[in-house]
Amino acid sequence: xxxxxxxxxxxxxxxxxxxxxxxxxxxxxxxxxxxxxxxxxxxxxxxxxxxxxxxxxxxxxxxxxxxxxxxxxxxxxxxxxxxxxxxxxxxxxxxxxxxxxxxxxxxxxxxxxxxxxxxxxxxxxxxxxxxxxxxxxxxxxxxxxxxxxxxxxxxxxxxxxxxxxxxxxxxxxxxxxxxxxxxxxxxxxxxxxxxxxxxxxxxxxxxxxxxxxxxxxxxxxxxxxxxxxxxxxxxxxxxxxxxxxxxxxxxxxxxxxxxxxxxxxxxxxxxxxxxxxxxxxxxxxxxxxxxxxxxxxxxxxxxxxxxxxxxxxxxxxxxxxxxxxxxxxxxxxxxxxxxxxxxxxxxxxxxxxxxxxxxxxxxxxxxxxxxxxxxxxxxxxxxxxxxxxxxxxxxxxxxxxxxxxxxxxx
Amino acid sequence: xxxxxxxxxxxxxxxxxxxxxxxxxxxxxxxxxxxxxxxxxxxxxxxxxxxxxxxxxxxxxxxxxxxxxxxxxxxxxxxxxxxxxxxxxxxxxxxxxxxxxxxxxxxxxxxxxxxxxxxxxxxxxxxxxxxxxxxxxxxxxxxxxxxxxxxxxxxxxxxxxxxxxxxxxxxxxxxxxxxxxxxxxxxxxxxxxxxxxxxxxxxxxxxxxxxxxxxxxxxxxxxxxxxxxxxxxxxxxxxxxxxxxxxxxxxxxxxxxxxxxxxxxxxxxxxxxxxxxxxxxxxxxxxxxxxxxxxxxxxxxxxxxxxxxxxxxxxxxxxxxxxxxxxxxxxxxxxxxxxxxxxxxxxxxxxxxxxxxxxxxxxxxxxxxxxxxxxxxxxxxxxxxxxxxxxxxxxxxxxxxxxxxxxxxxx
Numbered sequence: 001x002x003x004x005x006x007x008x009x010x011x012x013x014x015x016x017x018x019x020x021x022x023x024x025x026x027x028x029x030x031x032x033x034x035x036x037x038x039x040x041x042x043x044x045x046x047x048x049x050x051x052x053x054x055x056x057x058x059x060x061x062x063x064x065x066x067x068x069x070x071x072x073x074x075x076x077x078x079x080x081x082x083x084x085x086x087x088x089x090x091x092x093x094x095x096x097x098x099x100x101x102x103x104x105x106x107x108x109x110x111x112x113x114x115x116x117x118x119x120x121x122x123x124x125x126x127x128x129x130x131x132x133x134x135x136x137x138x139x140x141x142x143x144x145x146x147x148x149x150x151x152x153x154x155x156x157x158x159x160x161x162x163x164x165x166x167x168x169x170x171x172x173x174x175x176x177x178x179x180x181x182x183x184x185x186x187x188x189x190x191x192x193x194x195x196x197x198x199x200x201x202x203x204x205x206x207x208x209x210x211x212x213x214x215x216x217x218x219x220x221x222x223x224x225x226x227x228x229x230x231x232x233x234x235x236x237x238x239x240x241x242x243x244x245x246x247x248x249x250x251x252x253x254x255x256x257x258x259x260x261x262x263x264x265x266x267x268x269x270x271x272x273x274x275x276x277x278x279x280x281x282x283x284x285x286x287x288x289x290x291x292x293x294x295x296x297x298x299x300x301x302x303x304x305x306x307x308x309x310x311x312x313x314x315x316x317x318x319x320x321x322x323x324x325x326x327x328x329x330x331x332x333x334x335x336x337x338x339x340x341x342x343x344x345x346x347x348x349x350x351x352x353x354x355x356x357x358x359x360x361x362x363x364x365x366x367x368x369x370x371x372x373x374x375x376x377x378x379x380x381x382x383x384x385x386x387x388x389x390x391x392x393x394x395x396x397x398x399x400x401x402x403x404x405x406x407x408x409x410x
Numbered sequence: 411x412x413x414x415x416x417x418x419x420x421x422x423x424x425x426x427x428x429x430x431x432x433x434x435x436x437x438x439x440x441x442x443x444x445x446x447x448x449x450x451x452x453x454x455x456x457x458x459x460x461x462x463x464x465x466x467x468x469x470x471x472x473x474x475x476x477x478x479x480x481x482x483x484x485x486x487x488x489x490x491x492x493x494x495x496x497x498x499x500x501x502x503x504x505x506x507x508x509x510x511x512x513x514x515x516x517x518x519x520x521x522x523x524x525x526x527x528x529x530x531x532x533x534x535x536x537x538x539x540x541x542x543x544x545x546x547x548x549x550x551x552x553x554x555x556x557x558x559x560x561x562x563x564x565x566x567x568x569x570x571x572x573x574x575x576x577x578x579x580x581x582x583x584x585x586x587x588x589x590x591x592x593x594x595x596x597x598x599x600x601x602x603x604x605x606x607x608x609x610x611x612x613x614x615x616x617x618x619x620x621x622x623x624x625x626x627x628x629x630x631x632x633x634x635x636x637x638x639x640x641x642x643x644x645x646x647x648x649x650x651x652x653x654x655x656x657x658x659x660x661x662x663x664x665x666x667x668x669x670x671x672x673x674x675x676x677x678x679x680x681x682x683x684x685x686x687x688x689x690x691x692x693x694x695x696x697x698x699x700x701x702x703x704x705x706x707x708x709x710x711x712x713x714x715x716x717x718x719x720x721x722x723x724x725x726x727x728x729x730x731x732x733x734x735x736x737x738x739x740x741x742x743x744x745x746x747x748x749x750x751x752x753x754x755x756x757x758x759x760x761x762x763x764x765x766x767x768x769x770x771x772x773x774x775x776x777x778x779x780x781x782x783x784x785x786x787x788x789x790x791x792x793x794x795x796x797x798x799x800x801x802x803x804x805x806x807x808x809x810x811x812x813x814x815x816x817x818x819x820x821x
Contacts, residue, residue: 038756040748046761048480048739070751076727077747084751086743118755339504355478355516359508363471363500370475370757 001187001214003030003245003268006396011236013266014395017247021091021139022185026058030247031263031395032388034061034093035381036100036272039070040085042381043276044373047086052351053382059140060090061271063098064132069119071135080137080182094138095217096145099252099273100280105148110165113144126172134182140214143173145191147219159195163204166193170211187214189249192238195220201234205241215247218267222252232261239266256287256328256387256407263391264400270388275380282365283329284344284376285383288409289390291402327409332376337362350382351375429673432642433572434615436674442787445816446666446693449782452674454520454572455613456512459487461674461695462778464686464771465522466703469495471505471515474703475761476768478517484738484769485776487519488572490698493565494526494557498550502568510570522698523571525562525604525619527578528678539579541596559603563616567609575645576604578619583651583658590623593648597621598635605639617676619647620665624657633668643674646694650679655808659688663815666693683712683774687794688812690778691787702771706763709753712770714797718746720763725750738769788818795820 001024005015013030020026035042035057042050050056060082067074067081077084082092097103097116107114107121113129115122124132129144146169148154149162170190177188190213194200208216218238221231235250242248247268253259254274262270278285325331330344343353344361352361352375364372387407394403429436435453442448450461466473466481467490473481481489491511496502500514508514511521527544529537538545543558559577566574577600579593601618608616618636622628636644646665649658662677669675674695680686681699689697702712709721711732718725718732731741732749740749740762752759781790791813799805802821810820 038758039752039754041752041756041758043756044475044758044761046480046739046758046765047743048483049477052477052479066755067751069754073727073747073751077729084745084748086748338500339507341508351477351479357508357514359500359504360471360514360516363514367470367495367499369470369472370760371472371477373757374475374477374761 001247003247005244009398011266012264012395012400013268014392017268020058026089026091028058028091029392030268031259031270031391032057032059032268033259033270033272033384034059034249035090036061036276037085038063038066038098040067040081040087042377044279044370044377045381049351049374049378053378053385055385056090057272057385058091059093059269060087062092062094062136062138064094064096064136065098065101065115065117067136068115068117068122068132071132074135081135082137091140092136092138093249094133094136094141095251095271096142097147097251099222099254099271100277105150108146108148108165110161113146113169126169127176130173130176130180130183133186134180137182138186140187140189142189142191142217143213144169145193145217145219147191147193149193149195149220150225154195156197156200159193159197159200162193162195163200163207166191166204167207170208170213174211174213189213189215189217191217191219193219194234194238196226196230196234198234198237201238202241205238209242213246215249216242218248218250221250221262223255223258225252228258228261231258232265235262235265235267242266255326256289257404259387260391260400260404260407263395272381272384275377275384278325278329278380279373279376281325281329281331282333282372282376283325283331284361285328285380285387286330286345287328287387288406289387289403291390291394291399291406328407332358332361332372333365334362344379345383348379348383350379352379352382429642430640431611432615433613434642434674436672438671440783440785442691442782443785444788445691445813445818446663447690447778447782447787448693448695449779450674450695452695454488454615456521456572457487457519459520460776460779462686462690462775462782463488463696464681464702464775465490465696465698466768466771467492467698467700468515469700470499471496471511473768474707474764475757476764478515480739480765481517481768482519484765485772486768488522489517489519491515491521491523491569491571492526493523493562493569494529496523496569497526497557497565498548502565506568506570510568512570520572521569522573523566523569523575525566525575525577526557527562527575527580539596541599543577559600560607563604563607564609567614570610571614573615573617573643574604574608575617576601576619578621578647580621580648581623583623583648583653585623586625590625591628594621594623594628594632597647598632601636601639601641605641615642617641617643617645619645619678620669621648622661623648624653624661626660626664629661629664630668633665637668637670641673643676644669645676645678647678649677650699655806656811659692659808659812659815662689662694663692663812669693681771683771684795684798684806684809686771686774687778687791688809690782691791691813691816691818693816702767703764706767707760709759709763711749711763712767714794716798720746720749721753722750732763732766733770736766736769736773738766740766740769791818792820
């Protein structure tokens with residue numbers, strides 16, 4: 001794996017992660033988001049519908065939480081989770097928790113981390129964790145981490161312990177990784193913890209960077225955990241300590257405004273769960289990201305995406321985006337779409353917008369039909385990955401400020 | 411071995427199969443020399459449908475989690491929408507505004523809509539039948555609604571389906587006594603009202619529904635009366651409602667004996683593989699049933715030897731596809747073990763099984779059709795039964811009898 005960055009303004013990063021996967025032939029542009037899956041399957045979608053999306057992210061994310069209960073099956077299969085899931089041509093990143101599911105704190109010990117799967121809580125020691133990863137056979141995986149220390153209410157002592165434990169887990173992961181035949185060629189990502197304590201963040205980053213890791217996972221910046229200004233400061237402090245040539249992936253950040261802030265702070269990779277959480281509440285992503293007043297965005301304005309998005313009216317506490325609609329979405333459950341025969345986003349080229357109307361989506365939601373989730377997911381994944389293309393374009397042409405004002409609608 | 415195919419002249423001249431004034435052309439390609447089975451091309455306003463055909467049911471204007479494009483790629487040429495459900499939500503005005511049900515759900519091929527009448531049986535506690543029509547209390551806003559023959563056709567005209575069904579007075583097939591005759595006679599009167607109410611006879615076909623319960627005499631009367639009307643096709647109704655299979659197949663074969671050869675015959679509510687094969691032998695062309703898609707949502711996958719309950723633990727480490735011989739998108743990519751695991755965490759598992767089951771039904775009917783065209787339908791039936799049941803002793807008695815009645819012997 002090699003990160004090739006283009007020479008840009010200091011702080012910002014734009015480039016290509018090349019030589020990915022066990023074969024070393026895949027590449028991914030950064031900043032970018034991963035393809036979010038449950039058990040190796042993009043929620044609601046089958047492969048034919050997924051193919052309709054066209055260009056997919058080169059890296060697929062598999063939260064271990066969604067596959068942990070099938071360890072025995074994977075061990076019997078012996079060829080890894082990607083192949084079991086029918087993913088033939090992808091780079092698999094196995095993370096720990098499911099970013100779209102609740103992950104209660106307070107269950108980690110000095111020796112173990114709790115994983116929240118559909119079947120309940122699973123206590124993972126490092127050997128158990130590495131054995132699971134051996135069954136999954138990812139191309140990348142994160143080391144086991146104690147991400148329990150939440151900014152609100154965690155004592156300095158607890159934060160230090162979390163950093164300490166995570167480094168110990170990493171050292172143990174590195175040792176076991178080297179001894180595990182199934183993980184030969186896989187990249188281990190070290191996890192940076194430290195909650196909202198700047199010194200601990202810096203220490204965690206420095207110490208992790210000393211270990212033989214392929215990249216970095218920034219934990220504890222989840223939307224629900226801290227506000228944007230603090231996140232931006234801490235991320236800048238952390239990335240300053242990390243080597244330039246290794247990718248940085250932030251966990252649990254999905255809102256477009258927060259993504260942009262992280263990009264400014266030097267983050268390369270994002271989890272792709274945001275389109276899914278919007279889908280689950282019956283919402284379609286409709287925020288604007290076209291920087292030119294081109295014909296497409298002109299129609300977008302005409303069709304009142306911003307007005308319909310409900311942004312100005314909705315209270316938008318930015319820490320509630322897992323539970324509540326954000327200003328970047330339109331809620332298709334709303335009766336106002338009952339007879340609205342326009343596509344979700346006028347000018348959008350996704351399968352859903354090319355073929356179906358808001359009224360049809362409203363009908364599918366009202367009648368609780370499964371196709372609602374399929375079509376919303378298709379649109380949302382497509383919209384979100386186009387947003388990331390736009391982010392890269394803005395970086396390439398030095399127009400990130402312009403993009404920010406378009407996305408934020410100011 | 412060639413089947414007694416229709417004369418060249420008729421094959422080449424589509425107009426010979428046209429039904430006066432109706433937008434339907436039926437070309438009989440082949441008839442089984444032994445049984446009553448036949449293979450036809452039925453040309454409808456939106457596309458030509460190859461029969462015998464199984465029509466998947468998309469109740470609310472959607473085929474569950476399957477997109478219109480996926481359904482088309484599976485080779486589906488015609489599917490169903492339910493007038494009762496669509497009439498309630500989103501309502502005929504909106505669907506008409508969206509260019510009919512075709513436009514609303516973005517389905518380019520043919521559509522058949524029922525009349526809403528079946529809901530009289532399934533939602534009977536909400537309804538009351540009079541000569542005027544069926545009174546429902548809407549479960550959504552509790553308003554009283556009258557579904558008259560005129561109203562049913564008006565809604566179906568708004569939906570714009572290729573085939574509309576007459577409103578019939580449906581009684582459960584297990585009901586006996588004077589109510590059965592009353593329902594049959596009323597269905598004939600309602601057929602005339604439906605024919606008169608059809609605003610689009612040049613673009614929408616209206617099918618009659620033969621009633622008469624399990625009483626041959628009543629079925630006879632109904633057949634005689636309804637075949638006097640110049641409708642483009644006939645359905646056999648009032649069956650598949652929990653009656654004995656022995657009664658069921660006798661009513662089917664009696665009906666096909668009296669239906670005109672040149673018009674399509676639609677057996678309503680039939681979808682189990684064995685029933686399909688037997689009723690093709692009895693001369694039916696079209697079938698519909700929610701079973702294949704509904705059972706998929708319970709994790710049950712249809713295979714030539716029955717079904718697999720993919721939630722069962724025995725499939726957890728079974729790395730074969732559902733059916734190693736199946737070429738559907740699901741079987742080409744996924745194993746039983748993966749579907750078993752996915753069933754626990756994502757609805758996509760249901761879509762995979764739904765796709766497989768629709769594909770199973772469609773390819774079963776495609777094989778049936780090909781065997782009729784090739785003149786070897788009886789052999790096909792024997793091979794089908796042999797694969798479906800572990801031994802001849804397990805062949806259902808009714809199926810053996812029904813097949814024997816049309817000259818196909820199994821043992």
